[in-house]
Amino acid sequence: MISPEKHNRMANAIRFLAMDAVEKANSGHPGMPMGCADVATVLFTRYLNFDPKNPLWPDRDRFVLSAGHGSMLLYSLLYLTGYEDMTIEDIKQFRQMGAKTAGHPEYGHATGIETTTGPLGQGIANAVGMAIAEKKLASEFGADLMNHYTYALVGDGCLMEGISQEAISLAGHLKLNKLIVLWDDNGISIDGAIALADSTDQHARFKASGWNTLSVDGHDPEAIAAAIETAKTSDKPTMIACKTVIGFGSPNKAGTHKVHGSPLGADEIVATRKALGWAEEAFVVPADVLDAWRLAGLRSTKTRKDWETRLAASPAETKAEFTRRFAGDLPGNFATAIDGYKKKLAEAKPTVATRKASEDALEVINGVLSETIGGSADLTGSNNTKTSQTKSITPNDFSGRYIHYGIREHGMAAAMNGIALHGGLIPYSGGFLIFSDYCRPSIRLAALMGIRVIHVLTHDSIGLGEDGPTHQPVEHMAALRAIPNLMMFRPADATETVECWQIALEHKHRPSGLALTRQNLIAARTDYEEKNLCSFGAYELVSASDAKVSIFASGSEVEIALKAQQMLAQKGISARVVSVPCFELFFEQPDAYREAILGTSAVNIAVEAGIRQGWDAFIGSDGTFIGMKSFGASGPYKELYKHFGITPEAVVAAAEAKLG
Numbered sequence: 133m134i135s136p137e138k139h140n141r142m143a144n145a146i147r148f149l150a151m152d153a154v155e156k157a158n159s160g161h162p163g164m165p166m167g168c169a170d171v172a173t174v175l176f177t178r179y180l181n182f183d184p185k186n187p188l189w190p191d192r193d194r195f196v197l198s199a200g201h202g203s204m205l206l207y208s209l210l211y212l213t214g215y216e217d218m219t220i221e222d223i224k225q226f227r228q229m230g231a232k233t234a235g236h237p238e239y240g241h242a243t244g245i246e247t248t249t250g251p252l253g254q255g256i257a258n259a260v261g262m263a264i265a266e267k268k269l270a271s272e273f274g275a276d277l278m279n280h281y282t283y284a285l286v287g288d289g290c291l292m293e294g295i296s297q298e299a300i301s302l303a304g305h306l307k308l309n310k311l312i313v314l315w316d317d318n319g320i321s322i323d324g325a326i327a328l329a330d331s332t333d334q335h336a337r338f339k340a341s342g343w344n345t346l347s348v349d350g351h352d353p354e355a356i357a358a359a360i361e362t363a364k365t366s367d368k369p370t371m372i373a374c375k376t377v378i379g380f381g382s383p384n385k386a387g388t389h390k391v392h393g394s395p396l397g398a399d400e401i402v403a404t405r406k407a408l409g410w411a412e413e414a415f416v417v418p419a420d421v422l423d424a425w426r427l428a429g430l431r432s433t434k435t436r437k438d439w440e441t442r443l444a445a446s447p448a449e450t451k452a453e454f455t456r457r458f459a460g461d462l463p464g465n466f467a468t469a470i471d472g473y474k475k476k477l478a479e480a481k482p483t484v485a486t487r488k489a490s491e492d493a494l495e496v497i498n499g500v501l502s503e504t505i506g507g508s509a510d511l512t513g514s515n516n517t518k519t520s521q522t523k524s525i526t527p528n529d530f531s532g533r534y535i536h537y538g539i540r541e542h543g544m545a546a547a548m549n550g551i552a553l554h555g556g557l558i559p560y561s562g563g564f565l566i567f568s569d570y571c572r573p574s575i576r577l578a579a580l581m582g583i584r585v586i587h588v589l590t591h592d593s594i595g596l597g598e599d600g601p602t603h604q605p606v607e608h609m610a611a612l613r614a615i616p617n618l619m620m621f622r623p624a625d626a627t628e629t630v631e632c633w634q635i636a637l638e639h640k641h642r643p644s645g646l647a648l649t650r651q652n653l654i655a656a657r658t659d660y661e662e663k664n665l666c667s668f669g670a671y672e673l674v675s676a677s678d679a680k681v682s683i684f685a686s687g688s689e690v691e692i693a694l695k696a697q698q699m700l701a702q703k704g705i706s707a708r709v710v711s712v713p714c715f716e717l718f719f720e721q722p723d724a725y726r727e728a729i730l731g732t733s734a735v736n737i738a739v740e741a742g743i744r745q746g747w748d749a750f751i752g753s754d755g756t757f758i759g760m761k762s763f764g765a766s767g768p769y770k771e772l773y774k775h776f777g778i779t780p781e782a783v784v785a786a787a788e789a790k791l792g
Contacts, residue, residue: 261550
């Protein structure tokens with residue numbers, strides 16, 4: 133038991149590291165770390181199972197700072213508890229170029245940062261994904277190997293963002309009882325009092341979503357501890373409202389918005405030191421306080437070693453599977469299974485929608501990879517993301533491998549990030565490409581973090597037909613291609629589809645999206661090729677050394693390009709066809725390869741049932757683009773293609789016009 137006096141000194145170490153770092157940077161948010169220091173001290177010294185000497189221990193508790201603007205709270209805790217890659221010099225470099233201590237916590241910059249937060253609401257939704265992963269893996273490997281809690285510290289802003297409702301309703305439905313949310317209930321936002329903009333009864337809201345809720349004085353260590361104890365015995369997720377004073381200890385700014393997002397100022401820091409009885413200079417932590425924190429960092433060493441003993445004593449097959457999956461490695465038979473399937477496709481040459489081709493590929497993939505966990509935003513029958521191996525997960529049975537996310541695209545995408553960050557599972561899910569707008573913030577963060585999540589995005593163009601322009605994506609491929617580190621695939625047939633799946637799964641540190649058709653497509657690839665041609669991003673489907681015309685196309689429009697090439701050949705015009713399943717991978721190829729694929733034809737034409745943006749990299753600003761210049765329309769898809777002039781005849785006419 134830590135005495136009240138020692139607790140106060142340990143909490144004050146957080147407060148002063150935070151305010152001194154923000155002051156030195158002349159930028160940041162000191163109020164939240166100062167207000168939440170008591171809550172964090174109780175959690176990290178009494179309850180959180182973690183080991184700074186072995187920070188990636190798979191069964192550690194997860195701590196998510198959803199209110200990422202309070203990053204100095206987390207950085208201070210990592211330094212104080214003894215994470216080797218968080219030094220006092222790193223604290224002093226807060227918000228400076230190249231520092232681990234960025235403005236908001238960034239995954240991968242330092243161990244102990246479980247996810248990148250900052251866009252409010254993302255963290256709590258990530259935490260839901262982590263809790264899903266823990267419950268799923270516990271069902272699979274047993275409590276001896278997977279039995280931990282997920283804690284999320286959230287602010288008022290996190291709870292005002294709409295994504296939080298999607299996240300908490302999913303968590304309540306799935307009865308994620310090992311998820312504990314600590315709400316920094318300080319009543320202040322940047323503009324001033326929360327009452328300016330919000331009067332939600334958060335307890336009623338959480339209870340209506342299937343949660344337990346508790347209220348405590350966020351500056352009473354024993355009350356905080358009692359609430360966490362109660363939460364750990366619950367059969368539901370728990371929200372603990374911790375009533376705090378933002379900027380606690382600041383004589384003139386505590387409890388006001390003035391301490392939310394600005395340095396306190398030198399005079400106020402002096403006054404706060406006096407008010408809290410802290411005599412040390414900036415960035416100095418008294419030896420006895422630092423020792424107490426370092427001891428807290430060692431608190432779970434035995435728990436971690438006991439877990440390692442249990443893992444070592446597990447059956448060899450279980451141990452190997454668990455270790456492989458948390459390393460993120462695919463099994464040795466994966467590539468062989470994909471290759472065998474490609475041989476079958478070369479023989480069968482199926483005419484099939486790529487959404488169906490994706491389902492068929494997943495039937496092979498899910499049979500080989502035990503770690504894939506699928507799902508859909510209430511579009512399972514349209515996205516084709518469920519296979520024979522993926523029984524539905526239910527609140528009382530997590531033995532399945534398929535999550536019914538409901539109509540919660542925001543929450544689904546963020547939960548997938550949490551599942552991937554947790555480790556041991558590879559999440560994929562389905563939605564319509566048009567609704568990638570709802571997933572975009574989470575997709576962007578997945579790309580920023582460099583994590584393996586896979587979005588199946590069907591109904592990828594005007595080819596979906598009668599649902600009309602509200603559901604027909606026009607600008608979405610261009611918008612998603614704009615996100616760095618995201619691989620966006622638009623396969624042309626069944627073979628390209630399975631190759632794109634293979635690439636997505638083999639990249640540990642990149643998210644992917646697969647844009648897939650509703651309408652059937654011919655087999656563009658008719659011969660078996662051992663090499664994964666989609667891995668080049670673009671490749672010659674039809675070669676012609678003397679080509680006067682180069683036709684570049686993706687997805688469903690490759691079929692149009694092939695027909696146009698045949699029509700041009702009949703007219704004595706030599707043309708080549710380049711399939712472009714992935715812009716990003718093509719631009720990463722060596723110069724010589726890119727130059728060879730772009731070619732030297734007099735006429736360059738691109739065909740895609742989307743907007744032109746991005747295609748000039750292939751055809752040049754003087755090239756011809758056959759695609760969309762407006763929103764879509766409602767009608768049978770073949771009529772729509774004719775209406776918008778995306779046809780083989782249009783390609784031929786454009787080529788002839790350019791050739792004169």
